[in-house]
Amino acid sequence: MARETPAITARYCPQCxxxxxxxxxxxxxxxxxxxxxxxxxxYLNPKAVSAAVFSHDSGIVLVRRAIEPAKGHWALPGGFVDLGETAAAAAIRETMEETGLQIGLTGILDVYSSGTNEVLLIVYAADVLGGAERLGAECSEIGRFAPELLPWDEVGFETTRAALRDYVRRFFPRVRVPRFA
Ligand SMILES: [Zn+2]
Structure with missing residues (x-):
């Protein structure tokens, strides 16, 4: 499962x-x-991660992580926002790197953080504009799931589960999401 303790710390001054x-x-x-x-x-602050949630070929696209944390679990396409990059650009870039798909963002879904995890997750809703599915180096599989068949138990992060729950509620209001999600 995901590491749930903030791991960011330091022993030495970056200045001297x-x-x-x-x-x-x-x-x-x-x-x-x-x-x-x-x-x-x-000052220690959460690290910003941008992710995108979208449907393609009639399924919500998730990637199976090939690296820790949460190796082997499903996640949204996404990754750390680089300095000098906007959060929106990071979501588009990471989605291209991990899935080969060109997306356009349609709006912000929400921002997720837990207080026990070092990540501040920014999730955008998106549409696929083009590209061709191609697996990135940090993933072992690209999955497409009908909203009623999402692999809730195999989602790697609590924040991702919350984002998927919100996405399904907003875009597929007739689909029931599990109580735990
Ligand atoms: Zn110093």
Whole structure:
């Protein structure tokens, strides 16, 4: 299953390589990592991941992950937003890399985060504009699922399950989603 503990941390200052120590800078906020040498404060924030949810050949497209975390589980096409890239562009780029499909975004579905996971997931609804299905290096399979036959138990991340639930409710309102989802 997905790693559920935030894994982002650091021991050394990115400015001067001094030692970072947690210090309470402001009441009510978590301790911040402060450099004992130069005073630099390293703020730890969730990492933005963009993903797309869309139907193609009458099925919702999921990719089976070939890498950790959640190796072997289903996920939405998506990945980390690069610095200098918009979240929307990242969703389009990652979908092309992982599925070979050219998509156009039709709107934001929602933003998902759990507080126990380092990822902030931004999910766009999309349509397929072109391209040809081609499996990317980080996936072992491309799957298409009817909305009533989604593999809820094999979805790798809680946030992805929540996004799929919202997508089905919005675009296939007559399909019942499981209670756990
Ligand atoms: Zn420093």
């Amino acid at each position: 390589a001094g030692t970072l120590m947690p210090r309470l800078l402001r009441e009510g906020e978590p301790p911040r990592l402060c450099c004992v040498q130069c005073g630099f404060v390293l």
